[in-house]
Amino acid sequence: MPELPDVEVFRMYVDTTALHKKIRRVKLTDTGLLAGSSSAELKRRLKGAAFQATRRHGKHLGVHLDTDAWLMLHFGMTGQLDYAKINDDPPQHTRMALHFDNDYRLAYINQRKLGRIRLADDFDAFIAEQELGPDALQIERKPFLELLSDGRGTLKARLMNQNLIAGLGNVYTDEILFQAGIDPGTSMADVTPDVAADLWRTMRRVLRNAIDRHADPEEFPDSWLTPHRGEEKCPRCAGSLKQAKISGRTSQYCPACQSSPTS
Numbered sequence: 001m002p003e004l005p006d007v008e009v010f011r012m013y014v015d016t017t018a019l020h021k022k023i024r025r026v027k028l029t030d031t032g033l034l035a036g037s038s039s040a041e042l043k044r045r046l047k048g049a050a051f052q053a054t055r056r057h058g059k060h061l062g063v064h065l066d067t068d069a070w071l072m073l074h075f076g077m078t079g080q081l082d083y084a085k086i087n088d089d090p091p092q093h094t095r096m097a098l099h100f101d102n103d104y105r106l107a108y109i110n111q112r113k114l115g116r117i118r119l120a121d122d123f124d125a126f127i128a129e130q131e132l133g134p135d136a137l138q139i140e141r142k143p144f145l146e147l148l149s150d151g152r153g154t155l156k157a158r159l160m161n162q163n164l165i166a167g168l169g170n171v172y173t174d175e176i177l178f179q180a181g182i183d184p185g186t187s188m189a190d191v192t193p194d195v196a197a198d199l200w201r202t203m204r205r206v207l208r209n210a211i212d213r214h215a216d217p218e219e220f221p222d223s224w225l226t227p228h229r230g231e232e233k234c235p236r237c238a239g240s241l242k243q244a245k246i247s248g249r250t251s252q253y254c255p256a257c258q259s260s261p262t263s
């Protein structure tokens with residue numbers, strides 16, 4: 001599922017492929033992902049415009065058009081982008097294709113249809129309307145410590161709550177907790193300021209490293225958990241990895257390498 005590093009890679013992909021080209025045609029093959037405007041309005045506002053710049057907040061990608069509107073993309077569980085010559089067959093599950101005047105097109109692909117395509121007048125106002133917390137790569141140490149300072153719920157649920165910190169999903173939260181050596185089921189009551197400060201550093205290191213490696217688990221260091229998801233052996237201690245349902249999501253962790261901070 002696209003999380004912060006994946007969406008950052010999409011953002012850089014748009015920057016290196018689709019900026020400053022006039023949109024000649026808007027092909028919407030599925031209007032189910034469109035929210036807040038009709039397909040006629042989306043087409044009217046995109047046609048003739050060009051991408052000018054991109055921004056990302058959490059798992060949301062914003063594309064600023066030269067008409068001043070923003071095309072806001074969310075990728076749900078399975079979304080991705082593909083830029084190619086128009087005469088190529090569009091990839092399977094393409095929901096929207098933007099044809100540019102250089103005969104290339106950008107396809108927004110989404111198999112499970114959980115994403116969203118929207119128009120916004122202002123990026124920051126849109127993020128505020130979605131009630132998203134600060135971006136996980138932008139949040140400073142002090143506000144991060146404050147978010148983790150009251151003792152309710154589990155640590156994993158807290159980190160994945162987009163209203164508090166935007167960008168972390170199941171996979172990267174598991175990776176951060178694995179690298180920090182903390183059990184995903186840790187109660188917030190056991191998260192001391194020292195533990196929270198260590199988590200903040202680990203979170204930034206994991207996210208930056210993942211982006212540097214194109215958010216591709218095959219490029220991640222072998223000592224990371226993500227390339228070994230679904231496997232039985234811990235890449236660090238060769239002990240058994242475990243799975244547990246925490247806040248409705250399947251967490252993977254190593255009981256030998258990860259513990260609750262107070263235990």
Ligand SMILES: [Zn+2]
Nearest residue numbers: 234237254257
């Ligand atoms: Zn281990």
